[in-house]
Amino acid sequence: LGDLRNSASLFGYRKVLFFLLCAFLFVLVEQSFQTWTPTFYKEILKVPTSMSIQAGAVLAGAFALGRFLSGFFSKKFSWIYVVSFCVVGFAISILLVLPLTHNININAETTWLNAPLVVYLFPLMGGLLAPIYPSINSVILASIPKYLHSAMSGLIVVFSAIGGTIGSIITGFVFQEFSGQQAFYLSLIPLSLLIISAIFMNKLKINPKK
Template sequence: MKTIFRHSSISLPLKLTFLIFSMVLNCMGIIILQLSDEKVNYNKLSFLESFKDIPIAFISLFAVSFISRYGTKKSLIFSMLLVGFCSVILPFVEVFWFYKVWFAIIGTCFAIGKICVYGIIRNNFLEEKEMAKTMNSVEASYMVGIFAVNMGFGLLISSRFGEFWKFGFSVIAALSFFTAYLFSIAKIKEPIKAKTKLIPNLSGFGNMTIILFIAVIFFIVFTERSFNSWLPAFYKDHLKVDSFFALQSTSFLAVFSYIGRIITSKVIHRFTLEKYFTACVIGIIAVLLTISYIQLTFPENSGVLVYIFPLIGLFLAPLYPVVNSKMMAKIDKDKINTFTSLIVIFSSLGSAFSSMIIAILFEDKILNFYSLYVLLAVLIILIFSVIYFRVSKEKN
């Protein structure tokens, strides 16, 4: 009974952590939309994403050492308090450079937070089914965060108080402080402290299976970021919808992504991971080909794309957890933090490169090729994943 109570007291702040990080990381689409209205050009906005992603990649190299020294609980409390403080002061700063600093701090906190969350789940949920259930619910809360931040800010921006949209971050700040409090009173089992180098030992992570896995992860996030940050701007610039509905594009994408992950958790045991992953990738390709056909052949009917784009979430959302679960099952428990840091690093690099390239499409007014560009990335995922699954089978 005590174990059940302890697990429930841990799972709530873990879900809130991913919910909060989802909101602050995926508010990029909102900020791009609002700042572009203030005549900030897309070249500047593309590098704004980099100020979030590059620190995530860089800090992840040192986060394992930081967490090992101070513990997962203290590290998570620190990251939550810092996110809360940054969200409090954001509405009062008008200069563009502060957004760069703000996203750099948020990225740093996320790098620490994600490694801590994975470590806490691994060390506090010993039964495989319980661990899988917790991981699934925590990951699902990330999709809820995307929906909540876009719906909430969309309503605020479209209201008569739209000029005060940045004060919406005060709600995120309150949630951050509340989550830090929940962690402070939670009883969390910490791993045995061990001396770690400033940069973790990456030996053993250079084999072909892991390299292919990292490539697949890179392009999955590359594809996800193409939608999560830039879909609202695409809706507004190309499909000529208002700001509120443009933001809801990401909300609907998040809803379908959530549904995709729930369906996956229910049916994945009926299929091999390889077949399920490949089927999802083919589903994305089918939707993108449909979008491209409509966009290039019937441009006068492009408005229907508003309803088709979110369907991609059904097939895109399962990719990341499916391929992760296959790989993480093979990683030794004592190396999980280091391996998670590698996932965080290459995920953030995929996000940064995606935003830079998408910005070129926007700046050069060639949005007719938006879906074809994303399709190219998905085809690369298909090629690398086929090779990855084949190599994995040969090693087994």
């Protein structure tokens, strides 16, 4: 009951509300990107099945590297600069990389050694997404007293799960109704909302009630 009361009390802080929106939007984009990358490679780029599976592994590696580097950059720069750079960089990457996926020549003989450039670039984009989540999490936890950390962690799990589920469903629907390229172009909408929410989150302060 104590954690439930603490969780409910956190909704009284606008900084927490903007953080939860950031977490929801980020996981929405991240989960849709991770879940549908192998499908994108198989159905849109038409690469061999083995390469589409391996692309998912490359994406996971890019995320791991990005998460590792986020600790270094967070010590050198303010978190809002790190998040803004990553969001804007990822958005620009989408605008530059997705046009390269049209009219490419890939066949059953294609391997990583002779694949078009876009085959390498797409999973590496995950490295730009990776630092965002740990950055916003560390900031919100540093902004609240320790006795609220458990309640905050619970809210993070809940809103992340909701964002991941909705992201996968939306991307799957767009893949079915439109094209894979359009599905990823639509991620620019939550990315825009994410950076706006992060800016508001950065401006707000928390003065915990005793």
